[in-house]
Amino acid sequence: MNENYKKIDKDDINFFKSFIEEKRLFVKDNISEDYSHDELGGIKNYPDILIKVISTEEVSKIMKHAYKNNIPIVARGSGTGLVGASVPIYGGIMIDTTLMNHIIEIDDENLTVTVEPGVLLMELSKFVEEHDLFYPPDPGEKSATLGGNISTNAGGMRAVKYGTTRDYVRGLTVVLPTGEIIELGGKVVKNSSGYSLKDLIIGSEGTLCIITKAVLKLLPLPKKSISLLVPFNDIGKAIDTVPKIIKSKAIPTAIEFMDRNIILFSEDYLGKKFPDNKYDAYILLTFDGNSKEQVEAEYETVANLCLQEGAEDVYIVDTDERKESVWSARGAFLEAIKASTTELDECDVVVPRNKVAEFIKYTHEVSKELNIRIPSFGHAGDGNLHIYVCKDDMDDKTWNDKLLVAFDKLYKKSEEFNGLVSGEHGIGYAKRKYMHKQYGTTQVELMNKIKLAFDPKNILNPGKVCQ
Numbered sequence: 001m002n003e004n005y006k007k008i009d010k011d012d013i014n015f016f017k018s019f020i021e022e023k024r025l026f027v028k029d030n031i032s033e034d035y036s037h038d039e040l041g042g043i044k045n046y047p048d049i050l051i052k053v054i055s056t057e058e059v060s061k062i063m064k065h066a067y068k069n070n071i072p073i074v075a076r077g078s079g080t081g082l083v084g085a086s087v088p089i090y091g092g093i094m095i096d097t098t099l100m101n102h103i104i105e106i107d108d109e110n111l112t113v114t115v116e117p118g119v120l121l122m123e124l125s126k127f128v129e130e131h132d133l134f135y136p137p138d139p140g141e142k143s144a145t146l147g148g149n150i151s152t153n154a155g156g157m158r159a160v161k162y163g164t165t166r167d168y169v170r171g172l173t174v175v176l177p178t179g180e181i182i183e184l185g186g187k188v189v190k191n192s193s194g195y196s197l198k199d200l201i202i203g204s205e206g207t208l209c210i211i212t213k214a215v216l217k218l219l220p221l222p223k224k225s226i227s228l229l230v231p232f233n234d235i236g237k238a239i240d241t242v243p244k245i246i247k248s249k250a251i252p253t254a255i256e257f258m259d260r261n262i263i264l265f266s267e268d269y270l271g272k273k274f275p276d277n278k279y280d281a282y283i284l285l286t287f288d289g290n291s292k293e294q295v296e297a298e299y300e301t302v303a304n305l306c307l308q309e310g311a312e313d314v315y316i317v318d319t320d321e322r323k324e325s326v327w328s329a330r331g332a333f334l335e336a337i338k339a340s341t342t343e344l345d346e347c348d349v350v351v352p353r354n355k356v357a358e359f360i361k362y363t364h365e366v367s368k369e370l371n372i373r374i375p376s377f378g379h380a381g382d383g384n385l386h387i388y389v390c391k392d393d394m395d396d397k398t399w400n401d402k403l404l405v406a407f408d409k410l411y412k413k414s415e416e417f418n419g420l421v422s423g424e425h426g427i428g429y430a431k432r433k434y435m436h437k438q439y440g441t442t443q444v445e446l447m448n449k450i451k452l453a454f455d456p457k458n459i460l461n462p463g464k465v466c467q
Contacts, residue, residue, distance in 0.1 A: 005090055005459070008048035015065055016051060017231035024052040024099070026219075035094060038081040039141075042345060045087055047074065055098050056173060056181055063210065064179030066459055073177075074461050075206045077118060077145030081152070082346055083428030085205045089463045095210060097147050103127055106211070110187045111218045112170055117147025117211045124216075125418050126448050134221040136162035138254075138332060139424065147211045153203035155424035157254040157286075157330075160381030162219075164424070166202045171215035174201060177455040186200045187215055193355055202449065206461045208454040222288035224295045225253070227317035231279035235259050238281040239357035241309040242380045244282045245285070246353065248305055250298035255381030256284040256330060257356075262377050266329040270338035274329050275322060279312055283380065284330060311426070333377050334386070342374070343430060344393035345403055347432070349414040349458040350384045350423030359417060363387055366409050372402050384423030407434065427465045434464075 008027075016025055027049050036338040037044045053059050066073045072092035079086060088094050101118035106128065111130055113135070114229075122142035128135050138156035139149060148154075150172070155164040169186035184198035185191060201208055219260075232238035239257055246255075259281050264275045276282075285302060289295045303314040304446045317326050337346060351359050360376060367374040373392055389406050391399045409422060411434045421427065436444050447466035451458070 004070070005072045005092060005274065008071065008092065010070065012065070012071070013049065016049065016062070017394060019061060020051055020058065020328060024054070026050040035076065036087070038079050038084055038086055040082045040084075040430075043084040043087050043091050044088065045091065045332070046303070047088040048091045050094045050096060052096045052099050052419055056175060059095060059175045059210055059212055060179045060181055062093060062095060063175050063178075066458060067178050070457060070459060072459050072462050073238060075147070075151075075210045077148035077151075078120070078141075078143055080141045080144045081148065081423075081428065082348070082425045083430040085152070085426055085428030086148075086466055088431060090431060092459075097210075098145065100147075101145075102145075105185065106131055106133070106218075108133075111220075112187050112215050113459055114213065114215050115146055116213060117145055117150075119146050119435055121146060121149060128218055131161065131413055132160070132221050133218040135168065135216060135218055137165045137168055142331070146214060146216070148213055150202055150214060151205050152424065152426040155379070155382070155384060157256060157379060157433050158423075159253055159379065159384075161251055161253045161300075162335070166199065168217045169198065169214060170217050172198050172211055173213035174211050176207040176209050176446050177460045178388045179459065181203065181212075185215070194261060203426070205428060205465050207451055207465050208460065210460070216442065223290045225288040226295050226299055227284075227287075227323065227326060228285045228299055228303060228305075228306075228313040229275060229317055230277060231315075232283070233279055233312060234283045234310075235281035235360055236357045237310050238283050239360060239380055241283065241306055241311070242356065243354050244305060244309065245302055246381065248301055250301045252298070252302065252381065253286040253288045254284070255379070256377070257380040258282050258284065258330070258333070258377045259375075262333055262375055263329065265336040265340050265375070266332050266343055266387045268330060268341050270332055272325065272328075273327055275315060275317070276313075283311075284326065289298075325399070334388075337375055337388050341390035341392050343399065344388045345407075345415075346425070347387040347407060347410045348384070348420050348422045348425040348431075349387070350382070350412065351414055351417045351419030352382045353381070355417040355419070356380055356383055356385065359385060359413060359419075363410065366406055370402050370406055372406060374406065379423070381448075382423070383419070411438070432465065432467070 072090040074088040076086040100116035104114040138158040173461040373390040376387040
């Protein structure tokens, strides 16, 4: 790795001031503490200069200067990541894309929308729904930028039916580390024209180039949506029901699992009651479609199946009040767990669906063995688990020691189950060693060669993912 980077000096600052408004340029002590970390804050470091960009051309000029002068550069959106991917560990330049927040075009004929990277997920969802269209990717953090979603291949709750962000990116405009601007893909539905460079960019966490525009696929908006909240007296029994739901004729939009403790955290955090909290475990399912009859037929099939498998009841979440109560609680799970402890870190593993119950049981064993709290929830429908190791009242040394042991055990178990290190939050800085250990030398070397082809000077988000 090239660590002999040039430090920002007055000449660099003056160059940027020649084409960036002063109100969009911040240096050293004028940079907010928020830009030194992401949502979890496990690693911190400030950039030497922060630039809030408003165009592809500005990004290109900045990149050309950084490349010529060997200055490290990191792109950042809303900063909602959980693995330190947007933390500038070598200082240098941080490009903030949040002012590039325009929805450029909606194309009703090709069912696409063209956006800048700083558009928020919740803004896009609202906009396209007003046009009777639908953008399916649904990560839990609705204030994340679309550039960030693409950079991590974000998934979310609707992935079980609709897939992940990768499935909805038709085209990208990107700026290479040299400053060159290139177009990848477009509005076409099919493409067998050589290597798919676009798909290399998706999930690359800002290590290969900077995204400045995206063409996203849309679907017609489903007319009806209903959720089911299904309580069980045992988390294992609840999750064991999921593969049977997947095999049924019905296709849920989402299948989430949660236990009673998570619900209680959420109630305390939000200050309002969940529809039901007396059982040990719950599955939350959503069904959507174009007619009430279609949706009802699907959820009745699944409701009967759940009752046959030992569910205590099936609650239909069909009123606005119930929907808000259930989904606001689900959306607040991470914040509720954070509020319940002094510090935490996350294990974002994905395992085959038929191993979810066994993996959750194993987290309880690790929790008991290490005397450390490990709450969890996640996407039972696609095997992506969000497992949180909590510091609580431990001193720093005890916490760090136990965290390392817990992570080693959890990632090793996921590997035994043919799972992977991250389902949707990425690798960033924090999870590199676990990915490297699982993939081994050959795959990591291939990734580094791809990185080298895009970024021969290693100035773009160095020290992340494969390095």
